Amino acid sequence: MQTKNTKTFYLIPYFAWIILFVIAPIALIAYYSLFDLSGNFTLDNYKNFFTSIYLKLTLSSFWYAFLITLFSLLVAYPTAYLLTKTKHKQLWLLLIIIPSWINLLLKTYAFIGIFGLYGPINAFLNVFGFGETQILFTDFSFIFVSVYIFIPFMILPIFNALDKLNPSLIDASRDLGASSWTTFSKVIFPLTTNGVKAGIQAVFIPSLSLFMITRLIAGNKVITLGTAIEQQFLVTQNWGMGSTIAVFLIIFMVIVMIITGQRDKGANSNGKN
Amino acid sequence: MSETPIIRFENVTKHYDAETTVLTDINFELERGKFYTLLGPSGCGKTTILRLIAGFMQPSSGNIYFNGKLINNVPANERQVNTVFQDYALFPHLNVFENVAFGLRIKKLGKKEIEEKVLEALKFVNLSGYENREIAEMSGGQRQRVAIARAIVNDPEIILLDEPLSALDLKLRSEMQYELRELQQRLGKTFIFVTHDQEEALAMSDEIFVLNAGNIEQSGTPMDIYDEPINRFVADFIGESNIVSGTMVADFRVRIGEKEFECVDQGLNPNENVDIVIRPEDLEITSVEKGKMKVKVDTQLFRGVHYELSTYDDEGNEWLVHSTKKAEVGAFIGLDFDPEAIHVMRLNETEEEFDKRLESYGEDAYAN
Numbered sequence: 041m042q043t044k045n046t047k048t049f050y051l052i053p054y055f056a057w058i059i060l061f062v063i064a065p066i067a068l069i070a071y072y073s074l075f076d077l078s079g080n081f082t083l084d085n086y087k088n089f090f091t092s093i094y095l096k097l098t099l100s101s102f103w104y105a106f107l108i109t110l111f112s113l114l115v116a117y118p119t120a121y122l123l124t125k126t127k128h129k130q131l132w133l134l135l136i137i138i139p140s141w142i143n144l145l146l147k148t149y150a151f152i153g154i155f156g157l158y159g160p161i162n163a164f165l166n167v168f169g170f171g172e173t174q175i176l177f178t179d180f181s182f183i184f185v186s187v188y189i190f191i192p193f194m195i196l197p198i199f200n201a202l203d204k205l206n207p208s209l210i211d212a213s214r215d216l217g218a219s220s221w222t223t224f225s226k227v228i229f230p231l232t233t234n235g236v237k238a239g240i241q242a243v244f245i246p247s248l249s250l251f252m253i254t255r256l257i258a259g260n261k262v263i264t265l266g267t268a269i270e271q272q273f274l275v276t277q278n279w280g281m282g283s284t285i286a287v288f289l290i291i292f293m294v295i296v297m298i299i300t301g302q303r304d305k306g307a308n309s310n311g312k313n
Numbered sequence: 314m315s316e317t318p319i320i321r322f323e324n325v326t327k328h329y330d331a332e333t334t335v336l337t338d339i340n341f342e343l344e345r346g347k348f349y350t351l352l353g354p355s356g357c358g359k360t361t362i363l364r365l366i367a368g369f370m371q372p373s374s375g376n377i378y379f380n381g382k383l384i385n386n387v388p389a390n391e392r393q394v395n396t397v398f399q400d401y402a403l404f405p406h407l408n409v410f411e412n413v414a415f416g417l418r419i420k421k422l423g424k425k426e427i428e429e430k431v432l433e434a435l436k437f438v439n440l441s442g443y444e445n446r447e448i449a450e451m452s453g454g455q456r457q458r459v460a461i462a463r464a465i466v467n468d469p470e471i472i473l474l475d476e477p478l479s480a481l482d483l484k485l486r487s488e489m490q491y492e493l494r495e496l497q498q499r500l501g502k503t504f505i506f507v508t509h510d511q512e513e514a515l516a517m518s519d520e521i522f523v524l525n526a527g528n529i530e531q532s533g534t535p536m537d538i539y540d541e542p543i544n545r546f547v548a549d550f551i552g553e554s555n556i557v558s559g560t561m562v563a564d565f566r567v568r569i570g571e572k573e574f575e576c577v578d579q580g581l582n583p584n585e586n587v588d589i590v591i592r593p594e595d596l597e598i599t600s601v602e603k604g605k606m607k608v609k610v611d612t613q614l615f616r617g618v619h620y621e622l623s624t625y626d627d628e629g630n631e632w633l634v635h636s637t638k639k640a641e642v643g644a645f646i647g648l649d650f651d652p653e654a655i656h657v658m659r660l661n662e663t664e665e666e667f668d669k670r671l672e673s674y675g676e677d678a679y680a681n
Contacts, residue, residue, distance in 0.1 A: 206400070206402065208398050208399075208400055208402040209402050209404060211367075211369055211389070211396070211398070211402065212396070212398060212402035212403075212404070213404075213415070214368075214369070214388070214389040214390045215367055215368075215369075215389055215390070215394075215395055215396045216390075216395065216415050216416035216419060216463070216467065217390045217391075217416050217419045217420065217467070218390055218415075218419050219390055222419060226415075227404060230406045231404075231405070231406055
């Protein structure tokens, strides 16, 4: 039997972590957001956030995050579905996951080479007489690379949801007269929305604050909340404004989590509890 | 047969890969409106037959006919067959009403018609008032009924039931046996029921197919199969049996060990080796002097309705006895039985040969 003391002992690492790396930073950000450049207490930072510059920036952040999530989903769902049908599904899944263990920065740099003016893509286009095309520093390259980076995080939860789906439910749907498409739209997809939601969470939220890829691949042409925070802290040295944007970013994240976090009734329970 | 059989299997074979054959050259015909049971141990191929009829898989060779029409390549969603699955396979994201309405919505029936039919189907399975329940809120027996309602609401010609009672507790299971049988008679539809439970099969079926290792061992009414099992496997699988080896000395004379007994079987070769079945309830306890056989009582169990005695004769054969009389463990008792109680089975006899032999006995031997 565990005594109360040993329980408290086990909780120490958890609380230490929460206090040092979650509560303290958020408190500090909230605190700094209340001061202007010269260190006076003010609410101007919050007022400024609602001016057109920052609202536009927020909107564009959401737009890009939305596109990245959408394309990830469009690629990930069929991929995950196909994976569950293969014979060695765990192996194929592993092959998709392995690249996500490699450092993000390395992979991003690789794309600078691939998309560059003298890279293989341009060389390939040259063969068809397209001439040198600017691929790097475009919206396309930004979304492409982001989708590439995030896709394992979308595939994994969807794969798990599909894999757990009771196959006799699909038989039942066919048995009751449903075509393959109706079976997908009325049974398979509704029962895997939890996986889809988890995937959206894992992609959309980090996409809101991307800044490294915007720098390297989009050449600062795409400005997201992440890049704005970096600029405020490192370039303009306006910690107050940077913190304010961070506060809003946290709020947005919480909202997204609440929206996508609702669990559907009975999904994946296979009808047995 | 005047009417075309609703289902006909013609030399159907199914194998998943070169080595594993699930069904070997299966032939049978099913009549409309009867309750059929496919009975056999797990892995005998009974569920495979069901899935072939439902359209979830195609035969490797051979043909399946539905109302005389070849249906080998008709997909599951275009067959007039509905299945009640072993785990019910109810859609957890839909409530009871929507689960039952699923097939009707696909047929694009009107809203009012759907509601009428769903409520009627739920009434049929005694679930009126449960329309808005979630599946997770239903008990095992209720889910079972929802699954049945979901199948019958589509008015299919055949209803397939894949061990639908196996997940229920004993009491509920015997209740559902009555209900299913009654439901089948009210609907007048063809039911094909898969089970490994011989009691279930005996209680519910018009006709039973006993399967073993991808072959139909025997088919017939529950009484045929119980009273006249074709071989050791069927005798052993259906009910409790005493099966011993013996020799047919002459017509109506069979030898078990050193003793000869009178029986009702004839037409076998003299001194042919045979298997002999005597059901435990056909053995009667009597005194050693009066009995046809002398055995020693090894164990005795009280089974409620009767005592179950495990006894051994001098040659070491075990004889199971069901009796309302008690005996003493370790004591010698006599066993008495009628000549009709002895059922002689030829070794490796096909069902065709078996049926022919039974017919040849004529009315005299089997009048009683």
